[in-house]
Amino acid sequence: MGSGPVVLLLHGLGCDHTTWAPVMESLARTHTVIAPDLLGHGASDKPRADYSVGGYANGMRDLLTVLGVDSATVVGHSFGGGVAMQFAYQYPERTERLVLVGSGGLGPDVSPAIRAITTPGFHQLMGVLTAPGLRHVTTATMRLLARSRMPQARDLGEVADIYDSFKDPRTRAAIRHVVRAVVDWRGQIVTMSDRAYLTEAMPMCVIWGADDMVIPVSHASNASALAPSARIEVVPNAGHFPHRDHPERFVKIVRDFMRSTDPSRYDRERWRQLLDDGARVPPVQAEAGESPLAPVHSVRRASSA
Template sequence: MPRRSTSTDLQHVTVHGHRRAFVRRGSGPAVLLLHGLGCDHTTWDPVINSLARTHTVIAPDLLGHGASDKPRADYSVGGYANGMRDLLTILGIDSATVVGHSFGGGVAMQFAYQYPERTERLVLVGSGGLGPEVSPAIRAITTPGFQQAMGVLALPGLRHATTTAMRVLSRSGVRQLRDLDEVADIYDSFADPRARAAIRHVVRAVVDWRGQVVTMADRAYLTEAMPMCVIWGADDQVVPVDHADNARALAPTARVEVIPNAGHFPHKDHPERFVKVVRDFIRTTAPSTYDRERWRALLEEGAPLPPVQAEAGDAPLAPVHPVRATGA
């Protein structure tokens, strides 16, 4: 069966003519939960109520996903960041701790980059944007025949048999197969041709045949001005856990937590531990305060350039920083 919302409080607002679905629970400082590719707000069901005991939790269905509209529209990470800004504005929320899973992590990073004044903290969960590697299944979505092939694979009989097998395998105890229940839900959503088209547009905006295109590497130095936490499942088969090490290198001030015996959805595999990590991170860090002069200074200084090789075989020279611009 396709994914169905277990939420009795699913709400809708219309933004720029498109209907957006979201769940709002709890009270207190805001936490925005952004789901991954092909998922919807229900991926956060194991953790929403616990987080809502201390925070206002907003869990939307991104455009093209779940119960939100699936128009022919802008499915870039920048477009999604704009949509989240507008949703928070309609809901009367000025700033939030932004939590993004997988593709939602890329949206979260883009949101923080575009709207630092509205981002208190950044939490990335098995996130895209931290390295080129990604599973072959996601790269396959970029191929020209994806829409037609999925139209056949999404026919009721074949889809039902395949998703049933996936759900059985996910309960087999084989750690590499634990995420197949979520994959089955995503597969089920492809029964809707509008959902297939939306997913194809999303993936083509961030992935090509070589892997992820969009990266935070060139802007990671800006995280110096914002608390960041990175959470990964040790057995992630979608985005390699090695990308958590990339996060350490790109953003040395980030807090990194690798959860054992967890796959691409650590918030579902170990919800209590996930909530503890997120809540402790929020409790022990002050929300980022946007300072235009500090932000400008970081932009002017820029990121350190990579080590320069003088000649093949020579030891690398020290990293080079661009000359900071000064007034006349």
């Protein structure tokens, strides 16, 4: 909807494009807004397919191509933030700016509920837990608690929608494939820590709810350490869905960020130089056996010999 510079909105795990409903019309007053249901979510197909973040990035490239869009500001929430980062990494020439909202990929921590999706028997157990009677009682209870305004319960309305969607076996299977690609029992396994230095060539804004119970707000500090040029916005009295908790504030942050930054212009030589120089890993990010502040390419770079 709308017209003007393009904004691509990527929802989180188990959600669909309706998560952006509180902000789409407002953004569309000044921008062209594209909000798809990612593969395996919402009304999109749920095939046995590639549910990796790279696969999703390819899908968004194809979507923009079909729509005749050359480049966009990419806004990603939660898992969609991981897809947005991957898209920017794979297709810098098509990414004008990057906005990450309560994003995955900025640290290992994640809620136990998401880790549970990776466990054996999840598919069968959710089949039982989403039987009509139990599902209706559980979702109604979650929505009632969400209206209590307790910080710990503020996200339960959206969680109830996700839980309700698990009644579809195809959705459960797709979400399980997605989570297994990015999470194991220790937490998140996909990280931007060895690629964040590439944001030197791309404007980035990070938005987080101060009361996020799904991915800790401390990950916003991780983003600041990994990408010092990034703009960090922590929204008070907001949980994992700041765009739903405070839509007007969210739109203002995004609009001000876009107004105050120039779109990234892909420079192949500059990108090549950044890749060749590599990143320097902060001490808290260094893996066992690596020296602090070691160039990433010295341990992860593929040999060209």
